[in-house]
Amino acid sequence: MADQISQFKSPNLATSFGYAWNGLKVAFLKEKNLRWQAIAFVAVLVFGWVMGLSAIELCLIVLVSAAVLAMEFINTAIEHLSDVVHPEFHQSIGFAKDIAAAGVLVMSICALLVGAFLFVPKLVGL
Numbered sequence: 001m002a003d004q005i006s007q008f009k010s011p012n013l014a015t016s017f018g019y020a021w022n023g024l025k026v027a028f029l030k031e032k033n034l035r036w037q038a039i040a041f042v043a044v045l046v047f048g049w050v051m052g053l054s055a056i057e058l059c060l061i062v063l064v065s066a067a068v069l070a071m072e073f074i075n076t077a078i079e080h081l082s083d084v085v086h087p088e089f090h091q092s093i094g095f096a097k098d099i100a101a102a103g104v105l106v107m108s109i110c111a112l113l114v115g116a117f118l119f120v121p122k123l124v125g126l
Contacts, residue, residue: 027076034072037108041065044115051122060118064111071107075100 010016027034048061078100082093 023073027073031072031076034069034076037065037068037072041069048118051119053118053122057118060114064107064114068104068107068111071104075104 010019028038044065045058045061048058053061075097079097082097086093
C-alpha cells in the first residue's frame, strides 16, 4: 500500500508548486463564487487602505479573506471529488457537501464581522 501512495507523490518541490498553480487556475476558471470572493477580497483591501486602516488591520483583512478563499477551495475539491466517486445522489455525500459549504459560510460570516469591527468605527467617525 505504501508503494501505491508513493507513486503519486510529486518528484520535487517545483512540480508540487506546478500542481498547486494549476489548481488555482482551474478553480478560478470554473468557480464563479470563487471569482466573486476574490473580487470582494481585493475591493475590501483597497477600501481598507483608502480608509487608512493600520498595517495590522489590513493583515486581519488579508487573513480572514484568504481563509474564506481557502475554505472555498476545499469546498470545491470536496464537491468535485464527491461527484466523481459517486455521481448519483447519495445522502451522505450530500451531507458532506453541505457541511463543506457550511465551512465556507462560517468563515464568510467571520470575515464579515471582522470587516464590520474594522470599518464601522472608521465610517461612523467620518
